[in-house]
Amino acid sequence: MIWERLKTWFGGGPHEEAVFHEEWIEVLKKNVPLYARLPEDLRQRLHGRIAQFIATIRFEGCGGLELTEEMILTVAAQACLLVLRREGRPYPKLSAVYIYPTTFSSVRKQTDAHGIVTEGNVRRLGESSGWGTVVLAWDSVVQGARYMDDGDNVTFHEFAHQLDHEDGPTDGAPALPSGAAYRKWSRVFHENYADFLQRTEEGTEKVLDAYGATNPAEFFAVATETFFERPQQLFEERPEMFGELSRFYHLDPRGWWQEN
Known part of the structure; x- marks a missing residue:
């Protein structure tokens, strides 16, 4: 094989x-x-x-x-x-x-x-x-x-x-290093998810796919897609959430998209 x-x-x-x-x-x-x-x-x-x-x-x-x-x-x-x-x-x-x-x-x-x-x-x-x-x-x-x-x-x-x-439940929060990290993640993603749901309902969301509105787990997965494929746009629209994803993945993909 x-x-x-x-x-x-x-x-x-x-x-x-x-x-x-x-x-x-x-x-x-x-x-x-x-x-x-x-x-x-x-x-x-x-x-x-x-x-x-x-x-x-x-x-x-x-x-x-x-x-x-x-x-x-x-x-x-x-x-x-x-x-x-x-x-x-x-x-x-x-x-x-x-x-x-x-x-x-x-x-x-x-x-x-x-x-x-x-x-x-x-x-x-x-x-x-x-x-x-x-x-x-x-x-x-x-x-x-x-x-x-x-x-x-x-x-x-x-x-x-x-x-x-x-880390157990599929809830939009992956395994993080500390309680403080979980609290920060929870606040940032909760605020951005609520804003995303509103913008999706209004038809004004510009960066994240509407499938992320299904639940917080799908929101995290959609945000991950966007973080790697449209990092500059995500940073401009949702800088705090971009920062949390960057800390979690220990990467900043924005530099990958700069012209050589």
């Missing part, structure tokens, strides 16, 4: 010193153009994070999809951008990534005001679970990565949910 070959390659030595084949770098340049905008030190660090990700996470093709190195590297690179500055395993609670060729069906449970639970199939581009899996539609992965400045990236979105899962 393609994944087993990559896993064997990356599993044999220090991930920080992972040497990428030139064809893998070309895949990243083609499919993840944000990669080419990274400073050289961050590109090298990303190689190591990708190596560790592939060595520790299982990949499976679904719906008749035959996995390729291109698919695995494209997903891994984007997932690892979110944890570029993290030490240790990139996603310690994640066990598997499942990739479908296109949109897939998923069962959604809903509870109404009377407590009655109903189930139904919905079509999805991606899905993240708290028990350690991410499911993605390959065509959406590619589109989200290649159109890197539209704030719409399903891989960033679902892996942001994984980060949100790590």
Whole structure:
């Protein structure tokens, strides 16, 4: 299997010193153009994070999809951008990534005001679970990565949910280092979420996708997409929220977008 070959390659030595084949770098340049905008030190660090990700996470093709190195590297690179500055395993609670060729069906449970639970199939581009899996539609992965400045990236979105899962409830607040950090995050995101809901209802929101109005968890995931793909716009519209995301990810993507 393609994944087993990559896993064997990356599993044999220090991930920080992972040497990428030139064809893998070309895949990243083609499919993840944000990669080419990274400073050289961050590109090298990303190689190591990708190596560790592939060595520790299982990949499976679904719906008749035959996995390729291109698919695995494209997903891994984007997932690892979110944890570029993290030490240790990139996603310690994640066990598997499942990739479908296109949109897939998923069962959604809903509870109404009377407590009655109903189930139904919905079509999805991606899905993240708290028990350690991410499911993605390959065509959406590619589109989200290649159109890197539209704030719409399903891989960033679902892996942001994984980060949100790590401290327990999926509530829009990922694991933070202290009580003071949680309090600051809560205040900033609560204020921005309330403002975002109002602007979305009025049709005046300029930066964040309306899907973020679904709930605070989706707001965090949408904000993450925008932070990496439209950082300058997010900074100008919501500077405090940008600051919280920058501290959480230990990155400031604004510099990546400056013309060379």
